[in-house]
Amino acid sequence: MISxxxxxxxxxxxxxxxxxxxxAATVPLCPALAADPTPAPAATADYLxxxxxxxxxxxxxxxxxxVTVPVRPDGKISTPLVEDMVAxxxxxxxxxxxxxxxxxxxxxxxxxxxxxxxxxxxxxxVKVIGQVLHPQALPYRDGMTVLDAVLAxxxxxxxxxxxxxxxxxxxxxxxxxxxVKLDALVNSGDMKQNLMLRPGDVLVVPESRx
Numbered sequence: 421m422i423s424x425x426x427x428x429x430x431x432x433x434x435x436x437x438x439x440x441x442x443x444a445a446t447v448p449l450c451p452a453l454a455a456d457p458t459p460a461p462a463a464t465a466d467y468l469x470x471x472x473x474x475x476x477x478x479x480x481x482x483x484x485x486x487v488t489v490p491v492r493p494d495g496k497i498s499t500p501l502v503e504d505m506v507a508x509x510x511x512x513x514x515x516x517x518x519x520x521x522x523x524x525x526x527x528x529x530x531x532x533x534x535x536x537x538x539x540x541x542x543x544x545x546v547k548v549i550g551q552v553l554h555p556q557a558l559p560y561r562d563g564m565t566v567l568d569a570v571l572a573x574x575x576x577x578x579x580x581x582x583x584x585x586x587x588x589x590x591x592x593x594x595x596x597x598x599x600v601k602l603d604a605l606v607n608s609g610d611m612k613q614n615l616m617l618r619p620g621d622v623l624v625v626p627e628s629r630x
Contacts, residue, residue: 467536468590468620469507469515471495474538477519480531485523488537495593501526509590509620512536546617548573550625551580560619566600567614569623576602581628587615588622 469475471493479485485500492498495508502522507515512534523530545557546569553574558564566587576582582602588595598615602625605613617623 467511468618469510469512469536470620471508472538473536475507475512475515476535476537477516478533478535479523479527480533482527482530485527506593509593514592545619547622548625549622550585551577551627552625553577560617564617565614566602566617566623567605569617570602570606576606576625579628581626582606585623585625587617588624589618590620 469491471491473491474488475491475497476488477486477497477499487499489497489499491507495506496504497507498504499519502519505515505519505522510518516532516534519532519534520530523532546560546564547557548569549555552570553576556573558569558572570576580602583604585600585602587598587600589598600615600623601610601613604610
């Protein structure tokens with residue numbers, strides 16, 4: 421006869437064998453080890469939103485107002501209670517504050533967070549166009565300067581009017597110009613002209629007038 425101790429051992433071995441051959445998908449995960457379903461931000465805090473991206477608008481304690489929306493070609497988004505909000509050229513934080521102001525008409529003290537789900541924006545680049553050796557769009561990086569951009573495109577062209585160059589910058593959906601004297605920077609070392617760049621900047625180098 422099999423002793424009680426031996427019977428318990430056989431039951432344990434049978435259980436262990438079944439557990440080992442079970443598909444991994446049937447084994448429950450410990451909640452602490454489960455993957456965090458919250459999507460990681462697809463861009464940095466200084467990322468400027470552009471057409472074609474995807475945004476998740478989270479309204480704290482108001483799930484019915486929290487949605488994931490595309491940035492339309494016209495640069496706007498539409499969310500519950502807020503239609504045709506300009507998103508292009510804003511950081512996620514700026515857009516969140518603007519949505520809060522609009523929601524305040526309907527919700528008491530709204531708290532909004534905007535997360536970039538799909539970063540498909542030309543505003544994550546810096547463009548250098550005009551009289552340079554290799555006009556192109558450059559990936560933006562933290563700390564990038566005008567001189568960095570000029571060197572990356574091979575320097576000024578033969579007919580460049582460097583001191584008439586300017587930056588085109590977009591903020592809150594509006595464009596404005598900043599004058600940059602590239603000749604003074606490149607040829608005379610005037611570092612006051614070595615401005616910090618921002619995502620979406622366009623450096624324009626015009627041609628000399630004869």
